[in-house]
Amino acid sequence: MCIHFYTGFWVDRNALYEAASHGHVLELKQLIENGACVNVVTADSITPLHGASLKGQTECVKLLLAAGAQVDARDIDGSTPLCDACASGSIECINVLLEHGAQINPPLYTASPLHEACMRGNSECVRLLISQGALLEAHDCHFGTPLHAACAGNYIKCVKLLLNAGAKVNAAKLHETALHHAAKVNNVDLIEMLVEFGGNVYARDTRGKKPIDYTRAGSPPSLCLHFYETTPLSLQQQCRVFLRKALGTRALEVVSKLHIPPGIINYLSYQ
Structure with a gap:
């Protein structure tokens, strides 16, 4: 078993890492055939597979x-190669790693693979990870849930995928919700989507601020949030939110099998 560790500075990278990260397949193959250790690590615990x-x-x-x-x-930050593949947006790499047993929900105290995909707006990676059982409520002390990360990055496609999969719209990171992030990035479409899925416009963070408090008075996001603060959701919308919340992560599967008109199924599915 290889136990060799590379002890350079953070910026140092060994030959195996350089070949792997730059896609020099023939060079990498030769290095491996010549006995190079594939699990060699740098001082920050980055392996060639990470690269x-x-x-x-x-x-x-x-x-x-x-x-x-x-x-x-x-690596030194707790990230696995799968986290890095999700950050790169490479569906092919993700599939290969999963086929070789990569944990989609590694017991990390840092960002999960789903967080990484959401932080970079890689919606197809998000879709794949969700289909493979990624935890929607995985929590990172800095980023919160994947939904927080997607909203903070203003990635509305990722947000829709998470919400439709059953992510909790009002999950809190130090009492800060996804709606607070949507207000901070000034995205009216994102605000409306979160509210339609049951986002609480009255939620207050640790500073006692509601989402509207992070908008500029008179701006479209401010007017949008003011409207929702002063205008209750219709009974129809409330019923949709209640049903989706009750069904949780099984919502889309269950709704699609209901013997009701297609129009209602589309409405419940947020189509």
Whole structure:
């Protein structure tokens, strides 16, 4: 078993890492055949597999895994190669890592693979991770839930995927909700979407501020939030929110099987 550790500075990278991260397949193959340790790490615990995953180098990822690279190795920040593949937006890399047993919900105290995809707006990665059972309420002490991360980044496609999958719209990070983030990025469409899924416009963060308090008076986001503060949701909308909340992550599956008119199914599915 390889136990060699590379002890350079953070900026130092060994030959195996350089070949893997730059997609030099033939060079990487030769290094491996010559006995290079595929689990060599830098001082910040980054492995060649991390490097290849972060750059979306699928063929290099395959070579490293075939040679015994640790699929769930963690770097100094706790990130796994799967986290890096999600950050890169490489569906191919994600699939290869999952096929080799990568944990989609690694027991980390940092951002999960789903967080990484949401923070960079990689909606197709988000879709794939959700289909494979990624935890929607995984919590990071800095970013909150994946929904917080997607809203903070103003990635509305990722937000819609998370909400439709059953993510809790009012999950709080130090009492700060996704709606607070939507107000901060001044996105009216995002605000409306969160409210339609049951976002609480009256929620207050640790500073005692509501989402509207993070908008400029008279701006479209401010007017939108003021409208929702002063105008209750219709009974129809409230029934949709209640039903979706009750069904949780099974909502889309259950709703699609109901013997009701297609128009109502579309409404309940937020189509």
